[in-house]
Amino acid sequence: MSTSPVPTLVLPSPQPLLSRSGWGAWLGALVVLCALVPVLNLLVPVGSVFHLSDFAVGLVAKIMCYAICALAMDLIWGYTGILSLGHGVFFALGGYAMGMYLMRQIGLDGNYKSALPDFMVFLDWKTLPWHWTFSGSFVATLLFVVLVPGLVALIFGFFAFRSRIKGVYFSIITQAMTFAAMLLFFRNETGFGGNNGFTDFKRILDIPIATTSMRMTLFVLTAATLLGFFLMARWLVNSKFGRVLQAVRDAETRVMFSGYNPIGYKLTIWVISAMMCGVAGALYVPQVGIINPSEMSPANSIEIAIWAAVGGRATLIGPVVGAFIVNGAKSWLTVTYPEFWLYFLGALFIGVTLFLPDGVVGLIKKLKGGKA
DSSP states (O other), X not given: OOOOOOOOOOOOOOOOSSOHHHHHHHHHHHXXXXXXXXXXXXXXXXXXXXXXXXXXXXXXXXXXXXXXXXXHHIIIIITTOOOOSOHHHHHHHHHHHHHHHHHHHHGGGSTTOOSSOHHHHHTTOOSOXXXXXXXXXXXXXXXXXXXXXXXXXXXXXXXXXXXXXXXHHHHHHHHHHHHHHHHXXXXXXXXXXXXXXEEOOOEETTEETTSHHHHHHHHHHHHHHHHHHHHHHHHHHHSHHHHHHHHHHHHHHHHHHTTOOHHHHHHHHHHHHHHHHHHHHHHHHHHHOEEOGGGGOHHHHHHHHHHHHHHOTTSSHHHHHHHHHHHHHHHHHHHHOGGGHHHHHHHHHHHHHHHOTTHHHHHHHHHTTOOO
C-alpha cells in the first residue's frame, strides 16, 4: 500500500531591508544631507554659485520634519488602510513638549526678566503649573516628546479600534480630535501660551540657538532621524508584523478568521506613527522658532494625507517625495502667486486621486516597466 508524500509548507524567505541600489541611494542621501549640505553652507563663500543659503537649509530642514510625518502617515494609511486626519495633533504635542523646555531655557532673558515665561508674567501667574514640573529637564523633555503623543494615541486608538470604528467614520473622529485639541490649546488658562503659543527661544542645552553651528547641528540631526525612521519603517513592513498589517488593510475579516486580533496590530502601528510625528514636531520647533495652536488645525492634518497621496502610498519613499514636492511648490507659490496656492493644492489632490492613484512614485515605476 503506497502513501502519498506529505506536502511541505514553504515559508517565504525574509526580504532584505534594502536592495543593493536601495542601500546606495540611502547612503547617498546620508552623505548629501549630513556632509555635503554642511560644507556648502558653512565652508563655501557666500558669493559662490555653490553656496547653500541659510534660508535653503532652513526650508529643507522644515520639509524633512514634514517628511517624517508623511512617512508615519504611510505606515497607518498606506500599509494598514486607516486614514487619519488628526496626525497634526501628535506633531504639535511633540512640538509643545520641546517648546516648553525652550521657554524654560530663556531664563531671565525674557522681556519681564522673570524665571517664568513672559506669557505667564503677563497673565499674572505666580508659579509654574503642574504640567510644567519637568519642563526644565532636557532628558525628561525627550521622553515627553515620545510618550505624550504615544499616550494620547494609545487612549484614543484603544477606544476607537475597540469600538470597530472604520473608514470615513474614523477619519471624521480624528478630525474632531484635532479640532478639539486646537480649541483647548487656544485657551490661556491651559498654560500653553494661548493664541501666541511659544516663541522667542534663546538657547538649547544652554547653547545659543540662533548660531550657524546650532542650526546646522539641528539640520543634520533631522536628516539622520528621517533616514533612521525610513529604515525602521522598512524593517516593520517587511516583518511578519508588517505582513499582518497589510492583510488587515486588504481583508480584515479574513485576518480575524485566521486567528489574529487586528485591534492589537492596528493600535501598535497607530501609536508608533503618533510617536514619529511627535519626534518630527520636536525637531521642527527649534528650527522654525515658534509653536502655536495653528499647528493643530484640521487643514494641517489633511495636508499630511495629501503628501502621502501625492508621493504614493504603501511605498515609504513616496510620502517623503510627496512632502518635498508639495511643500517645495508651496514655498514658491506662496511667494510668487499667494492667492492661487490653495487652488493649486486642491487641484493637485484631485488630479492625483483621479489620474495617479499610485502617486508620483507609482507613475515612475510604471514608466520603468515595474509594478506600482
